[in-house]
Amino acid sequence: MTTQTSAMGKTKTGGRFELYAWFFTRATGILFLLMGAFNLIYANLTGGRGHLDVGAQMRWAFFPISSHVSSTSVEVTPNFANPFWQAYSFLLVAFAATHGFNGLRVILEDYVQHPLLLTWLRALLVGIWLFVLVAAAFLVFVLV
Amino acid sequence: MKARIKIRRFNPETDRKPYWAEYRLDAQPWDRVLDVLVKIKDYQDGTLTFRRSCAHGICGSDAMVINGRNRLACKVLMKDVGARVTIEPLRGLPVIKDLTVDMAPFFAKYRSIQPFLINDDPPPYTERLQSIEARARFDDTTKCILCAACTTSCPSFWANDSYVGPAAIVQAHRFIFDDRDHGAQVRLAILLDSDGVWRCRTIYNCVEACPREIDITRAIGEVKKALLLGDVE
Ligand code: FES
Numbered sequence: 001m002t003t004q005t006s007a008m009g010k011t012k013t014g015g016r017f018e019l020y021a022w023f024f025t026r027a028t029g030i031l032f033l034l035m036g037a038f039n040l041i042y043a044n045l046t047g048g049r050g051h052l053d054v055g056a057q058m059r060w061a062f063f064p065i066s067s068h069v070s071s072t073s074v075e076v077t078p079n080f081a082n083p084f085w086q087a088y089s090f091l092l093v094a095f096a097a098t099h100g101f102n103g104l105r106v107i108l109e110d111y112v113q114h115p116l117l118l119t120w121l122r123a124l125l126v127g128i129w130l131f132v133l134v135a136a137a138f139l140v141f142v143l144v
Numbered sequence: 145m146k147a148r149i150k151i152r153r154f155n156p157e158t159d160r161k162p163y164w165a166e167y168r169l170d171a172q173p174w175d176r177v178l179d180v181l182v183k184i185k186d187y188q189d190g191t192l193t194f195r196r197s198c199a200h201g202i203c204g205s206d207a208m209v210i211n212g213r214n215r216l217a218c219k220v221l222m223k224d225v226g227a228r229v230t231i232e233p234l235r236g237l238p239v240i241k242d243l244t245v246d247m248a249p250f251f252a253k254y255r256s257i258q259p260f261l262i263n264d265d266p267p268p269y270t271e272r273l274q275s276i277e278a279r280a281r282f283d284d285t286t287k288c289i290l291c292a293a294c295t296t297s298c299p300s301f302w303a304n305d306s307y308v309g310p311a312a313i314v315q316a317h318r319f320i321f322d323d324r325d326h327g328a329q330v331r332l333a334i335l336l337d338s339d340g341v342w343r344c345r346t347i348y349n350c351v352e353a354c355p356r357e358i359d360i361t362r363a364i365g366e367v368k369k370a371l372l373l374g375d376v377e
Contacts, residue, residue: 018342019371110303110343 021102028095035092036061062096064089065139086140093136101129145227147171149180151192152232153242162239164230165189173223177210177231181217181243194243201355204291207234208243214293214353234296236305250292253308257316257334262327272324282321285314285363287356294350294360300343307343308335310350310360317363320376328376332367341367 043052043060052060064085104125112118147169154162167184178196185192196206199218206217209232211225222229237245263272288311295301295309316335320328335341341364350360370376 016336018338018340019336022342022368023372106345109338110300 021106025099025102028099032062032092032095032099035088035095039064039088039092063093065143090136090140093140094133097129097132097136101125101132145171145173145222147180147222148228149184150228150230151184151242152230153192154233154239155191155241156239165192171222171227173221175222176218177215177220177222177225177229178206178217180222180229181231192243193241202289204289207291207293207296207355208232209234214297216291216293216355219355234292236296236298236302237292245292245296247292249305250295250309250311251290253295253312254290254315256308257312257319257331258327259315259319261319261322261325262330263325265326274322274324278323281323282318284358285318285321287358288314288318289356290315291355293353293355294358297349297353299347299349300345304339304343306339308337308340310344310364313341313344313364313367314358314360317367320367320370328370332371332376335367336371341371344368 040057040061043057043064105122108118108121108125112121149167149169151165151167152162153159153165167188169180169183169188171180171183176199178199181192181194181196185194194206194208194217196218197203198205201216201219204216207214208217209215210217210220211230214234217231231243233239233243234245237247237250240246290311292311294314295311298307298310301307301309313335316331319325320331344361344364346361346365348361351358354360
């Protein structure tokens with residue numbers, strides 16, 4: 001079947017990118033809640049039950065590196081120095097950050113009309129996003 | 145009932161910007177808002193401009209913002225909107241005069257999704273038959289009357305008028321899921337564009353606005369799913 005051009009009056013850009021971004025948002029939205037819940041259950045099973053306040057529970061759920069949760073009675077360092085938990089923690093933060101920054105990109109593209117400003121803001125967003133990923137990798141893999 | 149009707153009016157030839165005009169008249173509770181507009185035009189101010197054709201909710205001419213909501217004036221009764229009514233032209237389309245908006249951008253979006261049967265098979269001697277189940281698959285989206293109430297209620301469309309809009313997606317859905325039609329992939333490729341279905345943020349304004357009660361957000365979701373799976377079930 002021949003592909004006919006869109007009559008929306010512009011050349012098409014981006015290909016399947018928006019499709020993947022959309023699916024990624026749906027998938028990670030569910031995934032990082034499940035991952036957080038898994039962290040939380042794990043922390044409570046490994047001795048945290050009764051010793052964690054709400055803040056500590058949340059830190060355990062979404063970013064359980066040693067400097068975050070050292071104040072709790074759960075044994076952090078031995079548990080989290082293994083590659084599985086490091087990869088797990090990094091993925092959790094990476095998913096959350098990518099999900100969030102993609103959301104900001106979508107808002108920018110909806111509401112920023114000026115093309116040059118949009119380009120700059122997008123670049124800024126990518127910069128912050130990369131910084132967050134690098135910082136997370138440093139905290140998880142180097143500092144633990 | 146004593147009705148007080150405020151209408152957002154604008155005549156580009158004489159007015160620098162739109163203004164509110166107020167009309168008072170006697171209306172019956174069973175009058176439709178359209179009847180009231182006709183009364184104003186006939187007895188009070190002949191310059192009031194609005195579109196209407198069928199007056200029975202099927203031509204899609206008289207969508208307008210009534211008390212802040214997109215409605216067909218011919219489908220809303222005075223007893224349901226109360227004695228104080230504000231009426232504005234649809235948002236997001238250029239106003240030609242008073243309540244009449246320029247529908248050309250809207251219909252350009254409609255045409256962009258190729259709203260006609262695409263089927264290269266030689267036509268059979270009678271008609272192209274279809275099972276009851278296959279017909280039911282896209283029944284909801286056949287109800288669209290192209291009044292633009294949905295597209296002009298959509299904040300994504302207000303923010304960015306290059307978005308193809310819910311009405312065009314509903315019309316695409318009507319053909320994509322019709323098993324007599326062979327153009328599904330062509331239409332899906334058009335809607336894959338960044339100005340296609342992805343600008344839908346599932347705000348549901350379109351569902352609230354639709355005078356035909358089409359489940360628009362569901363239809364858009366089905367198109368997204370078809371794009372994701374690359375397949376029309
Ligand atoms: S006049 Fe035809 S839909 Fe209202």
